[in-house]
Amino acid sequence: MPEGDTVWRTAQRLHQVFAGQPLTRSDLRWDQLATLDFTGDTTTEVVSRGKHLLHRLDSGWTIHSHLRMDGQWRIEDATAARPNPNTRAWLSTVRWAALGQRLGMLDVVRTGDEAELVGHLGPDLLGPGWDPALAATNLARGDTIGAALLDQSNLAGVGTLYASETLFLEHVNPWLLPGELPADVLGSIVDRAHRLLDHNRQYPVQSTTGSRRRGETAWVHGRSGLPCRRCGGLVRVAMIGPPLRQRTMFYCPGCQGGLAPGDDGRRQRRLGAGRG
Numbered sequence: 297m298p299e300g301d302t303v304w305r306t307a308q309r310l311h312q313v314f315a316g317q318p319l320t321r322s323d324l325r326w327d328q329l330a331t332l333d334f335t336g337d338t339t340t341e342v343v344s345r346g347k348h349l350l351h352r353l354d355s356g357w358t359i360h361s362h363l364r365m366d367g368q369w370r371i372e373d374a375t376a377a378r379p380n381p382n383t384r385a386w387l388s389t390v391r392w393a394a395l396g397q398r399l400g401m402l403d404v405v406r407t408g409d410e411a412e413l414v415g416h417l418g419p420d421l422l423g424p425g426w427d428p429a430l431a432a433t434n435l436a437r438g439d440t441i442g443a444a445l446l447d448q449s450n451l452a453g454v455g456t457l458y459a460s461e462t463l464f465l466e467h468v469n470p471w472l473l474p475g476e477l478p479a480d481v482l483g484s485i486v487d488r489a490h491r492l493l494d495h496n497r498q499y500p501v502q503s504t505t506g507s508r509r510r511g512e513t514a515w516v517h518g519r520s521g522l523p524c525r526r527c528g529g530l531v532r533v534a535m536i537g538p539p540l541r542q543r544t545m546f547y548c549p550g551c552q553g554g555l556a557p558g559d560d561g562r563r564q565r566r567l568g569a570g571r572g
Contacts, residue, residue, distance in 0.1 A: 300453020346452025364400020
């Protein structure tokens with residue numbers, strides 16, 4: 297699933313090509329939205345809110361999308377753009393087209409009612425109203441610190457990559473109870489996550505190690521079964537979070553205080569081998 301920095305870059309690119317321009321095509325290929333037509337409306341701005349995208353129009357409407365696991369907005373020359381079976385939205389100006397591919401969510405609401413869709417989110421790590429103190433307070437109410445980091449109602453924008461990498465860099469076991477962690481540790485976790493996303497939003501290739509070479513971009517994420525870059529022990533992966541909302545968490549038992557609950561320590565193959 298794209299992380300908050302990827303969604304932020306998507307919003308920036310969409311804003312760059314659409315802001316101030318009237319729509320020459322509005323084709324929302326999504327159930328009850330299919331009859332809506334915003335052709336002629338002008339884009340006022342496109343912004344991100346955590347992992348959500350808000351495309352605001354001067355008519356007072358907002359087109360909301362969420363990429364979920366595999367979604368993307370593909371920007372092409374308007375004269376050459378061609379939809380395919382994965383296209384869920386097609387917006388164009390005279391010059392540019394944006395094809396929403398494999399979108400996980402697509403909604404239309406009045407701009408003044410956006411809170412119906414994103415009001416549940418915690419402080420946005422890359423938003424103008426970023427509030428680290430509130431984010432740290434929110435984290436303390438989670439069942440495990442790893443699941444709390446992934447809960448968008450605590451802070452918005454962290455996915456499995458930055459959750460795993462943040463906790464590794466902070467030497468924190470993902471399965472610890474956040475309420476038992478000192479306030480300064482929670483603050484450091486929030487600060488680390490913010491710094492990682494804030495730095496990486498400027499780059500198409502995410503890196504937490506300082507290297508953007510293939511195979512060198514992450515400390516633990518996607519590296520189960522491989523040696524830890526810090527201690528040499530084997531990196532492991534386990535599921536974390538409540539039933540039906542479990543996510544993968546990569547970690548190093550040697551650097552982060554032991555095995556996950558239910559992890560029997562058996563040899564693991566590499567999961568997510570596309571990452572460094």
